[in-house]
Amino acid sequence: MKKLKFLISTLLVLLLMLFTACEPGVNTLKLSGNTKETQKSYPGYEPTSTQILPLTEFTDDSKINVFVSLEDNFASALKAPAVFRFELYNRLPRSADPKGARVNIWPDINLTDVKNNNEHWKDFLRAYEFNINFQPDKDRHYILQVTAFCEGGKRLTAEYVLK
Numbered sequence: 001m002k003k004l005k006f007l008i009s010t011l012l013v014l015l016l017m018l019f020t021a022c023e024p025g026v027n028t029l030k031l032s033g034n035t036k037e038t039q040k041s042y043p044g045y046e047p048t049s050t051q052i053l054p055l056t057e058f059t060d061d062s063k064i065n066v067f068v069s070l071e072d073n074f075a076s077a078l079k080a081p082a083v084f085r086f087e088l089y090n091r092l093p094r095s096a097d098p099k100g101a102r103v104n105i106w107p108d109i110n111l112t113d114v115k116n117n118n119e120h121w122k123d124f125l126r127a128y129e130f131n132i133n134f135q136p137d138k139d140r141h142y143i144l145q146v147t148a149f150c151e152g153g154k155r156l157t158a159e160y161v162l163k
Contacts, residue, residue, distance in 0.1 A: 052160035069127040077126035081112040091141040
């Protein structure tokens with residue numbers, strides 16, 4: 001009888017060890033490239049906001065040199081495919097809504113292609129650089145608005161006052 005109890009106890013312990021053995025973790029991710037599945041695996045690392053950097057200015061050759069950064073949930077600048085739209089408005093001083101009439105809208109700049117994206121990306125700034133044509137009037141202030149259309153239908157907008 002003692003042998004039977006010992007045998008049953010040993011068998012139960014072995015079965016318990018077998019069913020509680022280590023298994024691979026649930027969150028094992030396979031990085032196979034830039035696919036939509038990979039992007040869904042990292043929801044915090046997609047653009048959630050955009051900024052026009054203070055380096056943005058009018059240049060001497062009738063252009064606006066614009067620096068735009070896309071940021072993720074952790075406020076880190078990142079490189080991502082997007083379509084950028086630039087609009088320029090008159091600035092109305094001492095107004096509840098300082099954005100006046102639209103002065104100009106430029107054709108959309110498509111950076112969903114790797115080659116185009118790399119041409120505008122400045123890695124040392126972690127931002128995109130654009131040179132758009134515009135001849136400003138003297139003593140006028142403007143509001144530059146950029147809208148980034150990102151994958152998944154997200155629209156990210158930022159504004160910056162140009163003097």
